[in-house]
Amino acid sequence: MKVHRNLVLATIQALQQIFNENKQADRVVESLLKSNSKWGSRDRRFIADTIYSVVRWYRLFYENLGHAPQTEQDWWNILAIHWTLQNEELPAFPEMENIDKSNILQKNEALQKVRKIRESIPDWLDEIGEKELKGNWDATIKALNETTSVSLRTNTLKTKKNNLIQALYKEGIIVKKEIGEGLTIEKRAKLTHLKIYEEGWFEVQDISSQMVAPLLDVKPGMTVIDACAGAGGKTLHLAAIMQNKGKLIALDVAENKLRELKKRSERAGVSILEINPLSNLESIKKYYNTADRLLLDVPCTGLGVLRRTPDSKWKITPEFLQQIQKTQQEILQNYSAICKPGGQMIYATCSILPSENEYAVEKFLASEAGKSFSLLEQKSILPQEHGHDGFYMALLSRL
Numbered sequence: 001m002k003v004h005r006n007l008v009l010a011t012i013q014a015l016q017q018i019f020n021e022n023k024q025a026d027r028v029v030e031s032l033l034k035s036n037s038k039w040g041s042r043d044r045r046f047i048a049d050t051i052y053s054v055v056r057w058y059r060l061f062y063e064n065l066g067h068a069p070q071t072e073q074d075w076w077n078i079l080a081i082h083w084t085l086q087n088e089e090l091p092a093f094p095e096m097e098n099i100d101k102s103n104i105l106q107k108n109e110a111l112q113k114v115r116k117i118r119e120s121i122p123d124w125l126d127e128i129g130e131k132e133l134k135g136n137w138d139a140t141i142k143a144l145n146e147t148t149s150v151s152l153r154t155n156t157l158k159t160k161k162n163n164l165i166q167a168l169y170k171e172g173i174i175v176k177k178e179i180g181e182g183l184t185i186e187k188r189a190k191l192t193h194l195k196i197y198e199e200g201w202f203e204v205q206d207i208s209s210q211m212v213a214p215l216l217d218v219k220p221g222m223t224v225i226d227a228c229a230g231a232g233g234k235t236l237h238l239a240a241i242m243q244n245k246g247k248l249i250a251l252d253v254a255e256n257k258l259r260e261l262k263k264r265s266e267r268a269g270v271s272i273l274e275i276n277p278l279s280n281l282e283s284i285k286k287y288y289n290t291a292d293r294l295l296l297d298v299p300c301t302g303l304g305v306l307r308r309t310p311d312s313k314w315k316i317t318p319e320f321l322q323q324i325q326k327t328q329q330e331i332l333q334n335y336s337a338i339c340k341p342g343g344q345m346i347y348a349t350c351s352i353l354p355s356e357n358e359y360a361v362e363k364f365l366a367s368e369a370g371k372s373f374s375l376l377e378q379k380s381i382l383p384q385e386h387g388h389d390g391f392y393m394a395l396l397s398r399l
Contacts, residue, residue: 003091007043010036011050012075018055018311019069025055025311054082056145056310059120064107080104119145124318125303132354136382140352143384148307150188151388153205154181156240157269159196167196181240182210200267205233208304208381208391209350212297213237215377215395216346220245222292227251227284227335229275232261234297234348239270249274249287287338294339298328300349300356304383304390325356332364336373339398345373348393352382357392365396372399 014032017023029048033039039047054061061081062068069075076095083090084104090096111117116126119141129137154161165175165183171194174186184207191197191204213234218224220243226235229250239248248270252258255277265273278284301316301324302309332347339345347364349356357380364370378394 003046004043005091005093007039007046008076008079008091008093011047011054011079012072014047014051015054015069015075015078018051019058019314022315024309025051026309050079050082052310053086054078055314057082057085057120058314059122060108060111060117061120063111063117064104115141121313125313125316128318128321128353133352133382136384139384140382140390143382143387144303144306144390145310146307146383148206148389149176149184149387150191151205151207151210152183152185152191152202153210153237154183155200155202155236155268156181157244158199159201164196164201167201171196179207180210180214182207198267200269203233203236203264203268205237206305206389207386208389209233210237211379211381211391212295212346212348212393213241215379215393216293216295216344217395218242218246218293223247223249223290224293224295225249225251225287225291225338226295226297227278227287227338228295228297228299228331229261230254230257230297232257232264234295235261235273236264236268236270238295239265239268239272242272244269244271246272247274248272249276249291251276251278251284251287253278281334284334284338289337289340291338291340292343294335294343294345295348296331296335296345297348298331299324300328300351301353302350304350304352304381304392307383308389321353321355325360328356328360329363332360333367333369336364336369336398341372341398343398344376345396345398346393347396348391350389350391352380352390352392354380357394361394361396373397374399 014028017028018025029051033044061078064081065077069078080090080096080099081104084101090099116123133140154164161181173189175183176186177184218238218241224238229235229252232250235250250261258275258277262275301321302312306313347361373396376395376397381391383390
């Protein structure tokens with residue numbers, strides 16, 4: 001295996017930041033690549049692929065090692081395990097001289113018999129996954145460890161899907177699947193530098209996420225509020241379906257995300273959007289009984305998108321799950337009145353756990369705040385079903 005020593009050392013440094021300093025993997029990788037602009041595409045791909053593979057299979061690797069890595073040599077050993085299980089030759093560095101590949105393979109064979117190690121997840125996650133998903137858990141966690149494809153959403157305010165497909169083809173980007181206005185491309189590619197991206201022809205958005213806005217059944221001319229808008233992927237989708245006609249309001253407590261939404265909306269050509277930060281409960285109340293349609297894409301564990309953010313499984317805790325479930329219920333209780341009588345609301349998460357999804361909706365409907373709502377439809381998407389993110393959405397009507 002031919003690899004420069006500086007690339008291995010950079011990889012180890014990045015892994016130490018992720019696991020020892022609790023930094024987010026995507027930001028660590030982005031910063032590392034940005035600070036080493038002279039690296040070629042092969043080197044950059046090596047760095048990113050190696051880091052994400054170790055993050056994804058961290059437990060499997062450290063169980064093979066015998067303990068969590070503590071020293072730099074431990075991380076060299078972790079990389080040796082990674083390359084051995086990938087059937088790669090080990091690079092000829094002194095740190096690799098005493099590696100016993102046959103021992104690694106023998107240990108791996110035994111470790112594969114234990115699901116929580118085989119699928120490289122914490123004990124608590126394996127326990128709650130089996131408890132809540134029962135017979136679906138094996139296939140679900142296996143699917144969440146697979147690398148995922150990149151999906152785009154055609155921005156119909158700027159172009160048509162066929163025109164986008166042709167423009168991508170001219171850039172050497174091949175579409176392998178079409179679902180509605182969504183496209184899944186054949187292999188990962190840098191997209192944000194493309195002229196058609198800068199002109200707002202498309203947004204990068206998973207197919208499962210693209211199913212939310214159409215379910216809300218918005219129409220041009222309506223008043224629509226996205227009350228947990230974040231950076232606004234679904235907000236922009238709603239604007240396209242509304243054909244830039246009506247009133248679309250994006251709310252969120254995170255002002256930095258709303259600033260990003262403003263940039264994205266300008267690129268996408270959205271003209272009906274009003275963006276307002278939320279500071280407290282009183283700032284929500286002024287919107288009560290005003291929305292024909294309300295979207296609550298609430299904070300969640302993000303367990304449905306582990307393929308994209310594999311490091312989050314090492315950062316989430318049972319305590320965080322309990323806290324986020326409390327937050328979800330508080331949002332349902334306090335934000336649902338934004339939907340006016342006769343209107344409709346969606347509750348959505350990118351989690352696979354019923355305790356964040358179906359059970360949360362059931363609890364809301366049984367409460368005083370939920371007694372004027374009825375459940376019209378719900379969809380629970382598991383990652384093994386279509387190869388896209390795990391997602392949940394429930395459409396409710398206010399009487």
